[in-house]
Amino acid sequence: MEMDTGVRRHSCDVCGKEFTLKGNLNKHMAIHSGVKSYKCDDCGKGFTYKCNLKTHMRIHGGVPEMCQKCDICGKVFVTKASLSRHLDVHAGVKNHICGVCGKEFTQKGELKTHSSVHTGVSSHTCDICGKVFTTKRSLSRHLDVHAGVKNHICGVCGKEFTQKGELKTHSSVHTGVSSHTCDICGKVFTTKRSLIQHLNIHAGVKNHKCGVCGIEFTQKGDLKTHISMHTGVKRHKCEVCGKGFISKSDLKRHLYAHVDVKRYKCEICWREFTSKSALNMHLDIHAGVRDHRCDVCGKEFTQKGDLKTHLAMHAGVKSHRCDVCGKVFTQKSNLKAHLTVHAGVKNHNCDICGKAFTAKSSLRTHLLIHAGVKNHKCDVCGNAFTQKVELKKHMARHADVV
Structure with missing residues (x-):
């Protein structure tokens, strides 16, 4: 009679769900206990209910007539209900709405995962770095970072990535889609994060500090390049002459030296250059422009390379060594002048x-x-x-x- 009238007297103390029959409540409580008494003999997967195991066995039984196939993508499901839920994805139906922020989801599981954002419940912890995740799947993807697994490959250039999001961001390089524009200078970026980092330049924010000499930088990459000055590591090698450089940009500029064609000529002194950027930097000398300022002593320079050489003096870096007497110098020009002493010139x-x-x-x-x-x-x-x-x-x- 209670089933006919819809009366539900049996309520779950954990989640509040109500049932008409006490037996159904007892079965439901198994979900909260986490006990999975029904094991699959073929793959070892555990289930809370016997009916779920029975449905699962269809996969191993290989009975095609009992399976449900999606006519759109061809994916196969063991139950009609699973297929019905899957079709909502193709139809774009979002019946599961978050009661806190109103965000809509196609799958009930997606809503459940999203809810943990509001509750702050993050039960999946990484044993390596201690980072916490709301879902087991997110933790699994995170562990690929520690393992160095790169399953996401770019179909254009073949570059590999650990995260799907990284591949998505990288793809914009090939497509040319850059939706994040700087309101100050108009420069366009593929990710919002890159734009935020760029805005720090305009704001003069310098969050990256050198632990050796204390010089601060806006960009993390600039600090990384600067640290190479202290260590003397030159990771970027020229394939033509074997010369090493601290930064990739220095190597790029050096490669022009191996190119005989000098298409850009200075109209003041008629000096020729292999690139337009090199000519523009040279013109700053004639104009007396000094945009590169030393943060340590305030001295200004026309060329960025001159500032870089000057900073090596503050850092005490002496990477140019005389092969004859072993004396070291901060600048290559000083070493060159010193060698004339040994040559007797x-x-x-x-x-x-x-x-x-x-x-x-x-x-x-x-x-x-x-x-x-x-x-x-x-x-x-x-x-x-x-x-x-x-x-x-x-x-x-x-x-x-x-």
């Missing part, structure tokens, strides 16, 4: 007395003698000298007297 001549020097700085110091300039003064007796070495010898006499 004296290209710098004094116009007054004709004396030759290996380095331009040595000639400059020598000219002070002819000019009578004495910048090196003794703190003890006040005598002044043209050269530092003369003052040093003089100070030794004071030391002998003492």
Whole structure:
């Protein structure tokens, strides 16, 4: 009589679901207990109810007439109800609505997974990094990152990715679809994340700090390149001459050196360049533009490469070593000038007395003698000298007297 009248006196204490018969409530409670007493002898999969196992056995029994096939995609289901739910996906029917935010879903399972976002329940934890996920499937995909599994392959260039979302983002490179535009400069990005990182440049936000010298950067990639200056690692090798570079952009610029064609000419000094970007950087020298500023001492430079070389001085990086005596230098030009000492080449001549020097700085110091300039003064007796070495010898006499 209760079944006919629709009265449901038996309520579940866990989820509140109501049943007409007590036996149905008892069967339902097995879901909350997690007990799966009915095991498949073929694959070992467990089920809460015997009827679910019976339905599952159709897969192993291979009875095609008992299976339900989707006429749209050809997917096969063991029950008519499963096929009916699947057809909602093709039809775009979304009958399952979230009571909190109103978001609609095709499958009941999708709504259940979504609900955990509002409840904050995340029961699936990664044993490697401790990150928590709302679904077992999400955890499984995450574990592929630690395992290095890359099952998502780009059909255009063959590049492999761990996450499906990464492949989707990468595909926009080939399609040319870039929907995220910067309102300040108009630059377009394929992902919202890339746009946010770009906006930090306009805002002057520098969240990436070097742990060695303390210099801060807006982009993580810039910090990574900067750290290579401290380590001296040159991962980017030129396939033509074997020369190594810290950044990929430096290697790209270097490759122009192997190309004989120089199509871009400066109309001021007629110097030729292999790329338009190189010509534009060169024109900044004539214009006196100094857009590259050192964050440490405030010194400004026309070329980005000059700033990069200058920063190596602050960092104390001396990556240019003399193969003859082992002396190290921060700049390649300094090493080149030093090598003339070992070669005995004296290209710098004094116009007054004709004396030759290996380095331009040595000639400059020598000219002070002819000019009578004495910048090196003794703190003890006040005598002044043209050269530092003369003052040093003089100070030794004071030391002998003492």
